[in-house]
Amino acid sequence: MSAIDSALMAARSQFAITISFHIVLAALSIGLANFLMVLEGLWLWRGRQIYLDVYLYWLKVFALTVAVGTASGLILEYQFGLNWSRLSTQAGDILGPLMFYEVLAAFFLEAGFLGIMLFGLKKVGPRLHFFATCAVAFGSLISAFWILSANSWMQTPAGYAVGADGRFIAENWWAIIFNPSFPYRLAHMTLAAFLGTATLVGGISAWQLLRSPRNPRTRLQFSMALWMIVVLSPVQIVVGDLHGQHSLKFQPQKIAAIEGSWTRPPQGAGEPLRLFAIPDMAERRNHWEVAIPRVASLYLRHDLSGTIAALDEFPAENIPPVPIVFFAFRFMVGLGLLMVAQGLTSLVLRWRQRLYEARWMLRGCALMAPAGFLAMLCGWVVTEVGRQPFTVYGLLRTADSLSSVSREQVIGSTWTILVFYLLIFGTGLWVLLRILREPPHKDEAWPQPTLADETGQS
Known part of the structure; x- marks a missing residue:
């Protein structure tokens, strides 16, 4: 180096x-x-x-x-x-x-x-x-x-x-x-801030309820936090999908890195959803890949046979660090799905009038306290690392932006x-x-x- x-x-x-x-x-x-x-x-x-x-x-x-x-x-x-x-x-x-x-x-x-x-x-x-x-x-x-x-x-x-x-x-x-990209990023980031705050307030409130379950003020803040998660977590998924569709148009290398797609599948085969893989930048392929055929085509192209530009269609010097982007995106989505599950579970417990008494739920919410902000950080990694090797995308490279230090x-x-x-x-x-x-x-x-x-x- x-x-x-x-x-x-x-x-x-x-x-x-x-x-x-x-x-x-x-x-x-x-x-x-x-x-x-x-x-x-x-x-x-x-x-x-x-x-x-x-x-x-x-x-x-x-x-x-x-x-x-x-x-x-x-x-x-x-x-x-x-x-x-x-x-x-x-x-x-x-x-x-x-x-x-x-x-x-x-x-x-x-x-x-x-x-x-x-x-x-x-x-x-x-x-x-x-x-x-x-x-x-x-x-x-x-x-x-x-x-x-x-x-x-x-x-x-x-x-x-x-x-x-x-x-x-x-x-x-x-x-x-x-x-x-501004409208998508503003909506996505604002929702992330609200969800991160909701999981934190909900987690702290859950921990406090485990110690003093009858405190009405703690119950109030716990309830408000969970309502925020119920309402906004599905909205965030929709906004994230729209953001991804936009990125596919303007930053196709980033989406290819997110999907770990090194070569385009045959015509009509569709894009697989890679649940797990170890991307190899040197060999330009994935190791230990576990994928579900065609599923990625549903959220990328909204059909079962669409494909995206693969990483081998771009100059090697313009490809972002694939492993970082690949895994950060999956951590973000995984935490987002956990928040959706947290919200749905709270609705069931409200209906059964056991929201404040179910200690397993309180413990789960306490563990989920940092989930919103961790998901936000993972999303930020996807956005910023996926833009590499540019600071101004396609116009100014990161290496040319550095001071003489x-x-x-x-x-x-x-x-x-x-x-x-x-x-x-x-x-x-x-x-x-x-x-x-x-x-x-x-x-x-x-x-x-x-x-x-x-x-x-x-």
Whole structure:
């Protein structure tokens, strides 16, 4: 491996580490913000204290998530200048404004109204406080809108021209923002954030119910989480199918890698569903393949005889790392099917009026707590690794996006980031576990401002 390839792999690994931490926190903040909005709306509508108690309980978790997520986001942003300066130079005219609007939404809406959410109920009144909660929830979605627009443009670039110096120049901002893959990715990622939050809230609630099964507040949050899983998990499957159909049109190499399809089947034979295989990049074939004939044709072409372009139809240098994409996709789908089963099981138990008493279900939900976010991370791996070897798909290769850095420099900065993450995330996790070890109580205490806030001193 050459020095450039070594530095490239180190930089990609560093970005994978930082994005994995940040994307979970960002998605959790989106899900919790909207969960809090629903809880406070129900409190104002029905006037029941139980909704406010659950709201105040998760408000503390949300504030912690935003604080830690902001720290991880700053490190992620710095990498564009440190490790990926050529990408910033080539595509900065397009990516810069999109990311600026994301930061604008995050800080002016989310951070601006978060203080009112935490400390403002007795000062501004319930209705204006609810407006602040809605503003934070809406701000989290706007933030996701802009960051996904930027990332989607890198997947399906549109509305650009290439200048004499090779830089991408914006020509049509509507085409750039609403690029071909953006609607699918926005819907898919938003649903993933909601489902990840639902499985986490449901799992934590299930663990709390195993210890205090009669707590009505824990039952409420458990029930709401499971309703979210029931409604959204089938919708996510439909959106995922539409997203896959779109990717088949614009990124056929990615779909071929997902399916582990090295050669096109004979005419009329259909595309098999490969349940398991060990893809071999060197020999360009699969080992230990277990497949069901024709089944993949149903969801790829919606018939039993359709096929897709196979990996041997593309230049070898343009094929993504097949094993990573192949297995990540199957983990994502497997976890998604488990969430569907979790939702259907909860419906049966509700009908039998045993939802809160079935301890096997509570244990299963507790084990499923990280499932939504693990599925989201697997999906992100499929999306980003499947785009390789390009940063701007088909136009700018990842190797040409790297800064003039050495492997040693990248590894050194990676260790620095990991130490910082150990401190920040370790502290955040310790505080989170202290909050979650007790279920929400009656008349849950409102977060208290500092002495400086109370006296008006800075």
